[in-house]
Amino acid sequence: MGKGTDADRDVSWLDDSLIADTLARNAAEDAGKIREVLAKARELEGLDRDDVAALMHVKSPGLVDELFDTARRVKEEIYGNRLVMFAPLYISNLCANECLYCAFRATNKELDRRALSMDEVAAETRVLVRQGHKRVLLVAGESYPGEGFEYVLKAIDAVYSVREESGEIRRVNVNVAPLTVEDFTRLKERGIGTYQLFQETYHRPTYTRVHVGGLKRDFDWRASAMDRAMRAGIDDVGLGVLYGLADWRFDTLALMSHIRHLEDRFGVGCHTISVPRIEPAVGSEMASCPPQAVTDDEFRKLVAILRLAVPYTGLIMSTRENAEVRHSTLALGVSQISAGSRTNPGGYTEAEKFESSQFQLGDHRSLSEVVADIGRMGYIPSFCTACYRLGRTGQDFMDLAKPGLIKEKCAPNALSTFLEYLIDYGSPMEREVGQGVIAAELGCMDDRTRRVAERMLGKVQEGRRDVFC
Numbered sequence: 199m200g201k202g203t204d205a206d207r208d209v210s211w212l213d214d215s216l217i218a219d220t221l222a223r224n225a226a227e228d229a230g231k232i233r234e235v236l237a238k239a240r241e242l243e244g245l246d247r248d249d250v251a252a253l254m255h256v257k258s259p260g261l262v263d264e265l266f267d268t269a270r271r272v273k274e275e276i277y278g279n280r281l282v283m284f285a286p287l288y289i290s291n292l293c294a295n296e297c298l299y300c301a302f303r304a305t306n307k308e309l310d311r312r313a314l315s316m317d318e319v320a321a322e323t324r325v326l327v328r329q330g331h332k333r334v335l336l337v338a339g340e341s342y343p344g345e346g347f348e349y350v351l352k353a354i355d356a357v358y359s360v361r362e363e364s365g366e367i368r369r370v371n372v373n374v375a376p377l378t379v380e381d382f383t384r385l386k387e388r389g390i391g392t393y394q395l396f397q398e399t400y401h402r403p404t405y406t407r408v409h410v411g412g413l414k415r416d417f418d419w420r421a422s423a424m425d426r427a428m429r430a431g432i433d434d435v436g437l438g439v440l441y442g443l444a445d446w447r448f449d450t451l452a453l454m455s456h457i458r459h460l461e462d463r464f465g466v467g468c469h470t471i472s473v474p475r476i477e478p479a480v481g482s483e484m485a486s487c488p489p490q491a492v493t494d495d496e497f498r499k500l501v502a503i504l505r506l507a508v509p510y511t512g513l514i515m516s517t518r519e520n521a522e523v524r525h526s527t528l529a530l531g532v533s534q535i536s537a538g539s540r541t542n543p544g545g546y547t548e549a550e551k552f553e554s555s556q557f558q559l560g561d562h563r564s565l566s567e568v569v570a571d572i573g574r575m576g577y578i579p580s581f582c583t584a585c586y587r588l589g590r591t592g593q594d595f596m597d598l599a600k601p602g603l604i605k606e607k608c609a610p611n612a613l614s615t616f617l618e619y620l621i622d623y624g625s626p627m628e629r630e631v632g633q634g635v636i637a638a639e640l641g642c643m644d645d646r647t648r649r650v651a652e653r654m655l656g657k658v659q660e661g662r663r664d665v666f667c
């Protein structure tokens with residue numbers, strides 16, 4: 199099993215019976231209580247476990263509409279119409295684990311195995327930079343070629359080393375298996391943005407049933423990973439659940455417990471939450487037929503509830519979802535999306551081979567198509583990486599976000615990075631849509647923020663790049 203002392207793997211914050219009791223206590227839909235919770239949510243102070251459990255049991259269409267309406271308002275109030283864009287970068291599909299839902303699992307013979315060389319990582323990065331991406335999420339299975347974890351560190355360096363005429367990747371987030379405090383320290387030294395790790399499910403019996411081999415079977419080592427990351431000084435961490443394995447209500451309440459634990463211990467919870475649902479994967483029967491599939495309606499509810507429960511935490515939706523589901527959930531709370539994704543190592547430089555992909559994608563559109571589409575819907579695709587580069591992470595970020603001050607930074611930064619994208623990479627159609635969106639956004643800003651934004655946009659027009667505040 200995993201390494202570390204007992205203190206390194208303490209998960210006493212996860213109390214199954216407390217979660218079960220909270221769900222049972224709130225099982226009946228209570229319109230009075232629900233409206234009280236929605237009123238509280240409008241104060242932007244977040245919700246406690248009982249509030250969240252009450253919202254999970256909303257059934258009547260009128261109350262569901264009220265829930266969605268409140269989520270839309272909170273999303274609008276904090277994030278406006280900005281949507282942060284990123285692309286995953288799969289560097290290796292080697293894996294020693296046996297997660298029954300994943301194509302990368304060790305005994306799956308239907309997959310072509312591949313770990314990219316550093317030249318190949320750089321080549322993939324160049325393709326993403328030429329598309330206009332500024333953020334990548336680096337992903338790997340849990341088995342590293344040759345020098346072990348050093349492989350991942352070198353790959354991060356390889357991504358940051360790429361400089362193209364019109365750009366570079368400015369933030370590398372990482373999704374790799376749990377580490378020791380020492381290795382988290384090395385990861386931090388490489389200048390990563392967010393360390394992301396999904397618990398998959400917080401329901402121990404289910405976890406044991408679906409993880410049948412390798413280090414990942416060690417539930418406690420995984421559930422305590424963010425404690426070790428934070429002890430190593432990584433203060434932007436991203437949590438997530440793989441929805442479809444266990445009851446979504448149980449897992450979401452457990453996620454709340456995890457966040458509260460990190461807040462109590464480190465003063466700040468997680469920077470982002472990801473909400474993947476299981477997608478079909480080659481060589482996995484479970485992925486085609488998840489044990490507790492979450493329906494589209496439940497999924498929309500889940501996104502709305504998370505938006506209200508942790509209003510300042512970014513919500514990430516990946517290419518796993520199809521365009522229709524993405525459309526409907528953007529307004530309810532999602533603040534970051536991937537676009538133009540490939541989930542096989544080498545997928546950007548070569549035509550996609552499904553035989554080496556982690557799972558099937560629900561949205562096959564290019565970054566350019568996604569930008570034009572969300573622009574038409576009135577959203578501003580943001581390529582901003584300012585906070586992390588200015589050290590506005592962890593508690594510092596929350597201190598700015600909670601009084602609403604971050605908006606004064608995010609809104610101009612979104613516009614300047616979007617204009618940079620349009621000038622350097624945009625098609626005529628994207629430019630036309632984009633200019634309209636930028637003009638509309640400037641029109642909605644208060645005078646001070648508009649002046650800042652116009653100054654920054656002017657610099658980008660003059661040819662300056664990477665303009666942020």
Ligand code: SAM
Nearest residue numbers: 299300339340373375396440476477479485557
């Ligand atoms: N190997 C590391 C791990 O398991 O944490 C990191 C990379 S793994 C490729 C990233 C995530 O992919 C997993 O945490 C899991 O939630 C997700 N995943 C695996 N199989 C999936 C599937 N069939 N559909 C959707 N997401 C999947």
Ligand code: SF4
Nearest residue numbers: 293295297300303339
């Ligand atoms: Fe390996 Fe991660 Fe896939 Fe599990 S989810 S098989 S650990 S890559």
